[in-house]
Amino acid sequence: MKKMIQFTVFLVFVLNCSSKPENSSEDSLLLLLLAAPRSTSTGSGTDGVACTSNANCASGFLCVSAFNLNQTNTTDRCKAIPTTSGSITINGTSSSGNILTNSPLVDFDLNVTSPGNHLITAFTSTSTVDLVLELTNSTGTVVITKTDTNPSSSSRERLLENLAIGSYRVRVKSFYVSGTFGGNIKVQAANSPTLVGSGGSCNFIANGSCYDFSVGGNHNAGVCSGGTYSSTNSCATVNAAASPTISGRCLFSINAATTNGQGLVTRVYYSAGTGVAAPVSNSAGSGDCNSGTIDNLGRVIFQ
Numbered sequence: 001m002k003k004m005i006q007f008t009v010f011l012v013f014v015l016n017c018s019s020k021p022e023n024s025s026e027d028s029l030l031l032l033l034l035a036a037p038r039s040t041s042t043g044s045g046t047d048g049v050a051c052t053s054n055a056n057c058a059s060g061f062l063c064v065s066a067f068n069l070n071q072t073n074t075t076d077r078c079k080a081i082p083t084t085s086g087s088i089t090i091n092g093t094s095s096s097g098n099i100l101t102n103s104p105l106v107d108f109d110l111n112v113t114s115p116g117n118h119l120i121t122a123f124t125s126t127s128t129v130d131l132v133l134e135l136t137n138s139t140g141t142v143v144i145t146k147t148d149t150n151p152s153s154s155s156r157e158r159l160l161e162n163l164a165i166g167s168y169r170v171r172v173k174s175f176y177v178s179g180t181f182g183g184n185i186k187v188q189a190a191n192s193p194t195l196v197g198s199g200g201s202c203n204f205i206a207n208g209s210c211y212d213f214s215v216g217g218n219h220n221a222g223v224c225s226g227g228t229y230s231s232t233n234s235c236a237t238v239n240a241a242a243s244p245t246i247s248g249r250c251l252f253s254i255n256a257a258t259t260n261g262q263g264l265v266t267r268v269y270y271s272a273g274t275g276v277a278a279p280v281s282n283s284a285g286s287g288d289c290n291s292g293t294i295d296n297l298g299r300v301i302f303q
Contacts, residue, residue, distance in 0.1 A: 045078035052076060054141075062105070062141070068132060068173040070101040070181040081140045084109045088170060088187060090118070091195035094216025094263065099174045099182035107140055108187055110168040117301050118163050120189045121253035122172045123156035123262035125218060129183055130175035133157035138167035148175060149297065156262045158253035160299035186263070188216060193249035193266040193303050197234045202227040205242060208270045208280035210235035217263020223256045235268045244273025247282045250289035251301040267294070 043056040050056075051063035057078035064079045085097035087109040097106035112118065122133045134146040147157050157172075170189070174182045190196050197212035202224035204210060211227070212235045213219040221229045230238055250267040269285035270276045280288070288294065289302040 043078075047078060047080060049078045050075050051078050064104060064173075067176055069104055070174075070176065072176075079104060081105070082107050084140075084169065087111065088120075088189045091190045091192055092215070094186040094188045094214075096184060096186045097172070098184050099172065101182065104173060104182070106172045106185060107136075108170045108172075109138075110135075110170050110189060112163045112165055112168065114191065115164050116162060116191055117160060118189055118191045119158060119160050119251055119253065119264065119299060119301055120170055120187070121156060121158040121262075121264055122170075122185055122187045123218075123253075123258075124183055124185045125155075125258050126180070126183045127155055127258040128177060128180040129155045130177050131155055131157045131185065132173040132175055133159055134171040134173070135159060135161060136169045136171055138169060140169045140171065143171075144168070155258055156253060156255065158295070158297075158299050160301070186216065186218070188214060188253075188264045190214070190251055190264050191301070193251035193301055196251055196264050196266045197236075199263070200229070200231045201233060201235045201238055202229050203235065203238050204228075205239055205244065205270065205273070205275045206277045208276050208278045210239060210268045210270070212266040212268060213261075214264040214266075217254075217261060217265070219254075219256075219261030219263060219265075222260035223254065239270075239273070242274040242276070244270040244276055247271035247280055248285035248289070249303050250285065250294060251303075252289075252295050253299070255295070 043058055045051050045057040054063045057063050061078040061080055063076050066074045066076050082105050084107045086095050088095050095108050099106050122131050132148040135144045147159050170187055172185050196214045199213040199215040199217050202211040204227045248269045254262055254265045256262055269280040271279045271281055286302050289300050
């Protein structure tokens with residue numbers, strides 16, 4: 001093989017000398033490429049093998065941070081890219097999976113058919129579990145973006161991404177905190193506030209708003225302090241008699257205590273209607289949605 005490379009380099013050199021007075025930059029680049037050593041070697045690390053990067057791991061494995069593993073030491077280790085735990089239905093119910101010691105990565109397929117902003121959230125009923133949420137390519141080999149921002153009292157994460165049409169994966173991991181690791185998790189994704197609801201509601205019609213809870217969330221009456229809670233009826237149903245005028249909607253991932261429930265929520269704003277004592281205009285609703293009060297990172301979708 002070495003002789004073949006040397007012969008090829010020599011041949012290119014002779015041809016160039018016979019046709020041009022001096023080498024062009026393209027010719028020089030070609031010579032360098034032909035003479036450069038080739039390597040097809042990959043990492044060999046499989047499950048549990050120590051690593052410092054993905055290059056240390058065999059095909060089908062990733063180098064996972066020590067902090068996302070059920071261990072007290074700080075050694076990163078190769079772990080298998082998991083088979084996905086089903087597909088996420090955009091604007092639909094939640095998908096669920098389990099983060100386990102031997103399976104620390106939980107992946108879900110996400111098929112985007114309409115480009116634009118998508119809100120993705122992951123949550124758990126265990127308040128001491130700190131989640132890490134990632135969006136990867138369709139094979140799970142390249143992380144596009146990630147987030148790990150939630151406080152210890154609220155085990156939920158969310159991403160707001162402007163996605164092109166295509167196939168992706170949503171990955172959830174656990175951040176090791178004081179001996180607490182993993183458990184059951186749920187994920188949701190939505191791109192339209194008008195399509196998130198039917199999982200109950202919390203009504204504040206006098207103040208010009210109502211909260212529609214998503215199907216697949218785990219909300220309960222505890223998340224509806226000061227409002228009128230319904231475990232089954234949407235805002236449209238409970239306020240049907242009032243015939244309110246909807247001025248806007250705000251989609252977000254609620255930052256509630258795990259005992260009160262989490263998941264995607266749409267806040268519906270009313271500018272008029274029977275019983276609407278404090279109407280909310282479209283601009284006021286937009287300002288409220290994007291103010292940082294509903295989500296301190298601004299990961300919301302207003303329509």
